[in-house]
Amino acid sequence: MKRLAVCVAATASAIALAAGPTAAAPSPGRHGEAARHHAPARPASESARLARSILNTKGITYAGAHVGGTDKASLPKQNLVDVSHGRPARTSPWGHKKGARVALDTRMLTGVLKLNTQYHYRFEISEFVGGEHSSTSKHYAGRAVDVTWINGRHVGKKADHRGFMNACRKLDATLVLGPGDKGHSTHVHCQW
Template sequence: MNASSTRTRRTAVRLVVGIATLAVLTGPAASLATAGDRPAPAPGGAAATAAQPAAADWPTLKAGSKGAGVTALQHLLTFRGQAVAADGGFGPATTAKVKAFQKAQRLTADGVVGPATWTRLVTTLRGGAKGAAVKAAQTLLKARGQAVAVDGTFSATTTAKVKAFQKAAGLTADGVVGPRTWASLLNGGAPAGDRAGLAKQILAQKQITLATVHPGGRHAGSTARQNIVDTADGKGALTSPWGDKPNRRVALDPRMLGGLLKLRTQYGYRLSVSEIVGGDHSGNSRHYAGIAFDITHINGRHVGSGAPHKQFMATCRKLGAQEVLGPGDPGHGRHVHCAWSRQGALRK
């Protein structure tokens, strides 16, 4: 082969490689991995980098799950050709559709929706998109406190609500719903460690009732609701003046706040929270450390009077609570106490 032929062949190889690279960078996979997925720029103008959400960022839904996350899942199944009623309940029909989708995607067909299934279900959405996937995003936006019609049309209003949500969640507010935005929507909207963001999401949940009075005294500044309002405003939650650690500002633990939020958004419970750091507890109570809450009503029924407290307590443990007490435990016949860990062996 002469020198001219060799140069021609090398040029052709470079051209093919370049075209292939361009296809990878501009194809659908690239769109899914980058659009709407960037964390907000770091202080000082540092460039943001595109990143897929970690496996831990996706919730796990399965038979028995309820709530907005299940409704969104059902819309996404319909979008992917597995039509199912969007009723917010993970029943046998939804399980069957999940298994069919997983089988078609060559995933383990176990009917459990985890990271691998979510990443195949979601799609990148932006202004002008229409259909069931848009309804899924709108359902989650509405559940996260962004008032928007669930009409299946990605309008200017939906774009504005997506941007508002992304800004609150620490993502680049570009109005594009990519994997990181989907994961954040499904998980409650606030990044780990964001007390104020989590508190705002809790306040937006109409099915989480926060007490505005104390069972044992009057002090509006330390009620469960005011604890969350103060946290949303960037302040510490206030203890009651009659407690063992009176009139103190306490930073609420994001693990506890995230657990409370997920009891509603991921597991579908309707809750009444009686105390967080306020009220009167034992001197070494985890309440005073900002890592505990008490629940008096579950799904409209009082604890100790027919509320599903055993299942609820098991769910609290799944969410990371290490001290879970309820009916059958001394002093907890009428409420469930869920507390997260801290250094040292403490008891309520």
């Protein structure tokens, strides 16, 4: 991808040089063509790179279904795939923000990645922006993650949720909820 970008840019420069001074004011048609050719060569955004890194991390896995309904387009792995391709993540067609498209926050993505690479947790993500959350939930802003399995144990059934929650806090999460907090007996919520 990077090599292609360099190649295309070099070709465009060569054409501009060969065309001489008139190239400084290209015709609208030619300008349009150049813009179209350059579009796919844009460098990946930080969120796209982070999403790709998370997808490539073996210790991070994903729920294959939502709790409240069936919608593959808003499953957590698909949220990351979309963002890795430069597209916003999709919410579910139910809940408080139906069928929306939202970016995933780079602080949240960095935290999720480091929970594995820095704190060595193996965990399963149940939701990013999909599923149903409270009306003002930061899930709908792409700033929260829910985790149901930690190191092979389900949250609420002997998983080390305290250690995991502390790791979220050390990674600068601004709100961390889990067993003992209302509505969080079986999952950990970390938000940035």
